[in-house]
Amino acid sequence: MAKLGSEMKDDNQASPSSSTSAEHGFDATLWRKFWKAPSLPRVKEVAWRVCVGAVPTRLCLRRRGMDLDPSCPVCGHEEESIDHLFIHCPVARGCWFVSLGVRTDAGTSTFMDFMAAVLRNKDGWCIAEVQRMIYCLWEGRNKVLFELREPGCATVLSRFAAMESPSQLGTNGNQVDWSVVKWSRPAAGMIKINVDASLGGDLLAGFGMVARDEDGEILAAASHYPTVATSATMAEAFCLRWAMELSSQLGFRRVQFETDCLQLFHAWKKGVGRSPLFSLLQDCKTFVQLFDCVEFTFTRRQGNTCADFMARNASTLSNIVWVEEAPRVYVAFYRQIFWLLCRL
Known part of the structure; x- marks a missing residue:
């Protein structure tokens, strides 16, 4: 239920703490790694929209003229920018560390810095896990905002654990028919x-x-x-x-x-x-x-x-x-x- 806006990019990038992918060296090679990661298509789309600033955060909507509180609906501590929601929010920090062992409070200034480091240094399976967590953080935020769910790491981590993992997908991220796979014998004596x-x-x-x-x-x-x-x-x-x-x-x-x-x-x-x-x-x-x-x-x-x-x-x-x-x-x-x- 990841609700997305189609024309939010300029307003999200207008945030003092936001920046464009080009400023972080996102060349064609890095984007190829992003799209080749073995994630579900809807997960990749949400992660891509976050990367290019095309999600309707409350700070973005406020700048577009909507009369609403720009505070983060998850923690309520700061304005809800992309950098805050996916990197600096206490719930996001907890989810990244518990699920993938990532410390986003240690030298990570912006979301794009984080994504650039992931794409440069990690393999496709790790990139897919990062994309899945981005999806779950956005979905969890929407459940707090639209379904009045209790904010916290437990909901996001539960969803992250329950979602289909890359190990169940083919190398291109599409579902594969593995019905012909069966148990195989070990070597003699094993x-x-x-x-x-x-x-x-x-x-x-x-x-x-x-x-x-x-x-x-x-x-x-x-x-x-x-x-x-x-x-x-x-x-x-x-x-x-x-x-x-x-x-x-x-x-x-x-x-x-x-x-x-x-x-x-x-x-x-x-x-x-x-x-x-x-x-x-x-x-x-x-x-x-x-x-x-x-x-x-x-x-x-x-x-x-x-x-x-x-x-x-x-x-x-x-x-x-x-x-x-x-x-x-x-x-x-x-x-x-x-x-x-x-x-x-």
């Missing part, structure tokens, strides 16, 4: 451990894992609930740490952990800056030494169906480990789906 997390609107996450050998036979299944997580990626990282520790306790030595979270997979392979996610991944990598052989792979959700089932039902399955079997509630699902998707 145990594949599929892991997944399910994050609810209350920011409580459930975890699921299923361990299988090269023949597809279940060696163990487990669920865990609840853990507080501020984003879907953080929930997946918590889940991986839990699964690695549990796998070590079960005596698995040659393991292949598989996730359907592409952000987590990229963060594991390429690393991330100092952030809550960085700390979690460091914890995970300390567990590597507990195994003789460790691999970390990515699959689409259709190849992770069993772990997804365990995660989504973690609140009812309780914190139980089933060794060399599956939980009884899982049997019907196993018979109907597992043999279709998980056998070669």
